Ligand code: OGA
């Protein structure tokens with residue numbers, strides 16, 4: 001519990017164990033300000049415009065692996081209410097958070113600072129993280145969720161339902177763009193959804209550490225609300241580019257499974273989070289994922305000359321993913337056809 005960054009960071013210099021090696025630290029933080037990921041207006045997505053939106057989504061997913069959506073249908077007041085509750089969660093006194101603190105990744109609802117194993121990681125991340133399942137079985141999942149703040153369960157349940165709806169809608173656009181039948185990604189390929197809430201306290205030296213190190217998301221697709229503070233960066237054409245926080249937007253990114261099913265047409269792209277010296281940042285990521293025993297393989301109609309990946313069970317992907325979290329090439333290589 002005392003490991004939570006939020007419980008000790010005030011008025012302290014950056015501890016040695018949070019300093020990244022020179023080749024992965026953000027350094028002087030100069031990233032181009034003119035380049036960012038595409039913003040797609042889903043408010044115009046029906047009728048004759050639908051095809052254009054589908055094309056924009058596919059192009060962004062091929063070139064960046066990331067895009068933002070606005071006018072997406074999730075009520076703005078619900079987004080605000082949800083982010084307020086999530087921030088309140090991290091602002092609670094230590095004893096209220098202690099009940100959920102755990103370093104055991106098998107714990108389904110847990111508050112921690114690391115993605116996998118605090119004791120074994122070489123460098124620690126400058127963030128606290130709360131994660132829990134939302135689907136399948138929202139009603140059962142809710143029983144695992146924080147009981148404080150009092151309105152957490154009710155508000156986050158409504159937010160989860162909306163995030164899933166938006167995710168399903170985007171997956172329908174993606175299926176259409178790839179020429180797959182409607183509902184291709186429905187069912188077991190998107191049966192699971194986990195909420196991961198990151199809280200990055202203000203950091204004494206953002207040039208030396210990271211909120212989350214470079215990684216790809218292992219799931220199908222991620223729907224993220226990053227609040228109003230800068231931090232998320234995406235690797236594109238050999239450089240890190242910033243994802244501008246847009247009020248009421250969601251950031252969408254292609255996960256490893258969607259890259260594989262599309263036979264590398266769409267890209268799962270590396271991203272990271274830098275910290276901020278005077279502002280705390282809170283983000284909410286909904287990871288939409290297959291069930292553990294779903295068979296993942298490139299869609300038959302997209303194989304063309306060759307299937308670039310062999311068939312595997314999603315749970316085997318995860319087993320290989322976590323120990324190699326920061327090396328996406330190593331993870332993907334294992335599932336490529338000739339490996
Ligand atoms: C993640 C992630 C980005 C953010 O949780 O996988 O990339 O802005 N989060 O917090």
Ligand code: NI
Pocket residue numbers: 215216217271
């Ligand atoms: Ni991520």
